[in-house]
Amino acid sequence: MTTTVSIRSRFLRNRHSTSRTLVMVLFVLAVSRCAAADVCARRQGVSPPVAQLQGTLSTASIEGRVTLSNQTVLPGAIVTLMRRTETQSTTIESDGTGRFYFRGLAPGNFTLQVAYGGFEPFLSPEFELFSGETCTLPAVQLSIHVAYQVDVVATPQEVAKEEVHALEKQRVLGILPNFYTTYVEHPAPLSGKQKYDLALHAAGDPGTFLSAAAVAGVEQAQNIFPGYGQGAQGYGKRFGAATADSVISRMLGSAVLPAALHQDPRYFYKGSGSTRSRLLYALRMTVVCKGDDGRLEPNYSHIGGSLTSGALSNLYHAREDRGVGLTMVQTLLDFTGRASNNLIQEFLLRRVTTNVLPQSGP
Numbered sequence: 387m388t389t390t391v392s393i394r395s396r397f398l399r400n401r402h403s404t405s406r407t408l409v410m411v412l413f414v415l416a417v418s419r420c421a422a423a424d425v426c427a428r429r430q431g432v433s434p435p436v437a438q439l440q441g442t443l444s445t446a447s448i449e450g451r452v453t454l455s456n457q458t459v460l461p462g463a464i465v466t467l468m469r470r471t472e473t474q475s476t477t478i479e480s481d482g483t484g485r486f487y488f489r490g491l492a493p494g495n496f497t498l499q500v501a502y503g504g505f506e507p508f509l510s511p512e513f514e515l516f517s518g519e520t521c522t523l524p525a526v527q528l529s530i531h532v533a534y535q536v537d538v539v540a541t542p543q544e545v546a547k548e549e550v551h552a553l554e555k556q557r558v559l560g561i562l563p564n565f566y567t568t569y570v571e572h573p574a575p576l577s578g579k580q581k582y583d584l585a586l587h588a589a590g591d592p593g594t595f596l597s598a599a600a601v602a603g604v605e606q607a608q609n610i611f612p613g614y615g616q617g618a619q620g621y622g623k624r625f626g627a628a629t630a631d632s633v634i635s636r637m638l639g640s641a642v643l644p645a646a647l648h649q650d651p652r653y654f655y656k657g658s659g660s661t662r663s664r665l666l667y668a669l670r671m672t673v674v675c676k677g678d679d680g681r682l683e684p685n686y687s688h689i690g691g692s693l694t695s696g697a698l699s700n701l702y703h704a705r706e707d708r709g710v711g712l713t714m715v716q717t718l719l720d721f722t723g724r725a726s727n728n729l730i731q732e733f734l735l736r737r738v739t740t741n742v743l744p745q746s747g748p
């Protein structure tokens with residue numbers, strides 16, 4: 387009995403000793419493992435808790451593929467991953483199958499940009515990446531970059547149309563029409579229709595009737611064309627005749643004959659050079675004009691229009707005032723008026739004319 391108790395006591399002591407030894411071994415191993423982890427973390431410059439956190443969070447990844455619009459893979463494309471909260475980005479190239487991979491990412495909000503020479507760049511909407519997620523993006527399809535350059539060139543007729551519209555707005559002191567003087571350095575030639583349109587616009591302008599009223603008043607005061615008599619009746623006849631003279635001369639000399647002979651009825655403002663040169667130019671343009679081809683030539687349109695309108699005036703002037711003398715007087719007055727108008731245009735009216743085109747000369 388005593389022997390049995392002694393053996394049992396020895397067995398229990400040996401068992402407790404073995405347990406204590408095992409516990410001590412396990413404790414030493416745990417301490418050694420923690421020390422090793424601490425040394426590893428310190429070597430990487432990261433404290434143990436942060437290192438463990440990164441190992442937990444940096445498990446997300448992004449993958450995708452770059453193709454052309456026809457599904458052909460595009461290797462060597464520049465793929466850039468950008469995080470919202472960082473200024474730096476990560477750039478890689480797609481592999482031989484057009485695929486790309488970003489691994490070991492921390493969660494966050496990202497955008498993806500893909501570029502390849504000669505193709506339109508791609509920029510994805512912002513997307514969110516979660517911890518441990520593998521995000522497979524839809525295939526990025528690049529299209530060829532096409533640069534368009536459109537040169538819009540107006541035709542001469544379109545330019546002339548705009549210039550005619552501008553001429554129809556030109557007025558001396560904003561009142562009297564100044565439709566037949568162009569201040570543009572190189573104006574476009576007018577078509578036949580544009581010559582008629584401009585002449586009709588001038589003939590129907592209130593300024594034409596105002597000028598005829600002034601001419602009739604002077605003739606009444608000087609008793610020119612005495613066959614009309616005096617008083618209101620005489621003034622009315624003179625006013626009607628002056629209006630007819632102006633309209634017929636305008637239509638013949640600025641529309642009918644210029645359209646048929648391809649001549650330009652406008653006065654081309656010189657505006658530069660010596661006073662003498664400008665004076666001679668203005669007088670010369672009384673009998674010379676530009677053709678539709680831009681060359682100077684005798685102004686057959688104005689000469690023919692003056693003679694024809696002078697001859698037609700015999701149809702409505704008083705009987706005692708008719709004859710060759712009336713035709714010559716009307717023609718001479720028309721030439722004198724044209725020469726005076728050119729001189730005034732060259733040296734005065736440019737300064738007081740409104741609505742002149744901005745690209746006009748000085």
